[in-house]
Amino acid sequence: MKSYASYTNLYFNPCSTEKYTVNVDGQYYFNPYSIQTIRYAINWVVDREKIIQEVYGGHAEPRYLGVGLAHPGWDDHFATIIEDAGLTPSGDIEKAKTMVTEAMENAQNDPELKGELKKLDSEDSPVGYWWAYKGPNEDQFSPIEIDIVERLDERKQIGTIFANQIKQIGLKPVEHAWDRSKAMSVSLFGDPKTDIDDWKVYTGGWLASGAYYYNEWSAYQMYADFYGFMPGGLSGPSAWKYKTPEINEVTQPLQSGELEDTDDYWQRFREGLSLGFQDSVRVFLATTFSYYPYNTNEVTSHVEDIKTGWSDIFTPRTIKTKDGELQAAQFSDTGALFMSNWNRLAGESDVYSVKYLRMIRDYAVIGNPTNGIYEPMRAEWSNIRRDVEFEGENLIRNINVPEEAVTYDTAAEEWKQVPEDTKAATAVTYDYKFSKWHDGHMMDDQDLISWWAFAKEWAYQDGENDKKYQGTFSGQTKPTFEKIKGVVWHGDGKVTVYGDYTFPVESKIGAFYAGGILEPYPMGDKSCRW
Secondary structure (H helix, E strand, O other): EEEEEEEEEEEOOOOOEEEEEEOOOOEEOOOHHOHHHHHHHHHHOOOOHHHHHHHHOOOOOOOOOOOOOOOOOOOHOOOOOOOHHHHOOOOHHHHHHHHHHHHHHHOOOOOOHHHHHHEEEEEOOOOOOEEEEEEOOOOEEOOOOEEEEEOOOOHHHHHHHHHHHHOOOOOEEEEEEHHHHHHHHOOOOOOOOOOOOOEEEEEEEOOOOOOOOOOOHHHHHHHHHHHOOOOOOOOOOOOOOOOOOOHHHHHHHHHHHOOOOOHHHHHHHHHHHHHHHHOOOOOEEEEEEOOOOOOOOOEEEEOOOOOEEOEEEEEHOOOEEEEOOOOOOOOOOOOOOOOOOOOOOOOOOHHHHHHHHHHHHOOOOEEEOOOOEEEEEEEEEEEEOEEEEOOOOEEEEOEEOOOOOOOEEEOOEEEEOOOOEEEOOOEEEEOOOOOOOOOOEEEHHHHHHHHHHHHHHOOOOOOOOOOOOOHHHHOOOOOOOEEEEEEEEOOOOEEEEOHHHOOHHHHHHHHHHHOOOOOOOOHOHHOOOO
C-alpha cells in the first residue's frame, strides 16, 4: 500500500549579530545565509529531480512549500506561487549563480560589512574560485565554509548532493555526518550564534500528517517564529532567535481564527506560504512515499487515511485478521533511536514516539480519514454558536458568558469566576466519552479538569523563576488559552467553552476548544484540582 511518509528540507542558520556577520567572542564569521536573496536562490540550486531519483529511486515527488502537491488546495491556491517564480524540479544553477553573485557583490561593496569579501582563485573549485572572507582583525582571506549537518540516513546522501551543487556557485561545503542526536542538538536545540562554525545548513525532515483539509499550521509552523520552530526557537531564552514579524502578522490570524470568511483564510494561507518561500529559512525538497506490505490472506479489512495510508491512527485500531491477532514490525534508522523525551512538555515529537502515541491515546477530535474534515473522537460537540461582527480589526462579541463560567488563574493556581459582563464571539458544548484507563479505573471529570489546568499552567510564565513553564509548549498551546474567555463545567463529562476563536467553519471551532484527556489525574499536578 502506497502512502505519503515524510518530507525533507534544507534548514538554514540565518544568524547575524551585525550585518552579514556573526561575532563570537571577537571572532567574525561571514554568514551567506543571513542574506535572504542567497537563501531564496537555493531553491534554484537544488535539483529536486536528482534527489528523487538518486536518493529515493523515484519513490517521491517534488516539494516546494510547507504544504505538498497533495494538499486539497494546491491547484486552486498554492500552485501559482511556484509557477510565478518559474521554479521547476530540476532547478536552474545558472540563475542561482547570478543571484548569489549579485548578493555577494552587494555585500562586498557595503560599507556596513565588517571585514572584506572577495573571490579567491582556487584550482579545487569547479568555477575557479571560492567566495572568501577576511575578518576585521585577520591578515588573510579564507574560503567561506558552508557547514552542512547531515543525518546518518538517506539525508546523508541529500547533504552530499547539495554540497556538490553549492560548489557551482562558489561556496565551499564542509560536510558533518552526525547521528540524529548530535545533529538535532546542534541544529534545532543549539544556539545559532555560538554554533555558527558547526551549522549553516541542516538536512531536516518531517513526518507527513494525515489528510487534514484545513491545515493552516503548515504556514506558520514552518515559517513563523511565534510558533517556536524557527532558528533559536527551541533553544534557551539566551540563544539568538530568528524573527519573522511580517509572516507573523499574516499567519497569526490563521492560528487565532480571527478570519472574516473562508476567502480571508485562503488568502492568508497563500500569502503566508509565499512569504515563507521567499524568506527560505526552510527550502523544501521532496515528499517521500512509503509502502506497507501486508498478508492479504490474513488481513480481512481495515480503514486507511487517503494521504498517509497505514501510518495514521485508524489502521492499527480498525484492522481485522482471520484469527484476531496482528503482528507488525517497525524499523528504525541507525544511531540514537528516540529523538525526544516521553514527555508532553516539549517531548514526544519524533517519528517513533508519535507512531506509538497514536495507538495508546484517544484524541478529543480527529480528521476524517477520507476527507480531512475534523470530527469528534472523544469529545462530541453540539450547540456551536458564532455571533460576532468585525469593525476593521476590532472584534465585536455578542455572546454573554454566564456568571458560573470560570477560568484557571496560573499565578494563584486556582479556578476563578470570570469577570461580570464578559462577552465571547463563539461557544461550544462538549460531551466527553469516558472509558477505563490502563489500570482499569474509570475516567471522570477530574481527569478532564486537571489536564486543562495543567496545560494552561505550563503555557504561562508567572515571573522569571516560574518552574512550571516550558517555552516551546507555551508557543503551541498559549494561543489557544488566550482565546478562551471561560468554561462551565456541567459534570458527567459535559463542558461549555466560551471564547474568541471565530474561524468561519463550524468543525474548526468545535476542534479548536476541545481539550484532550491524555493522562489520569493522579499523574498530573495536584495544584490543578477542581
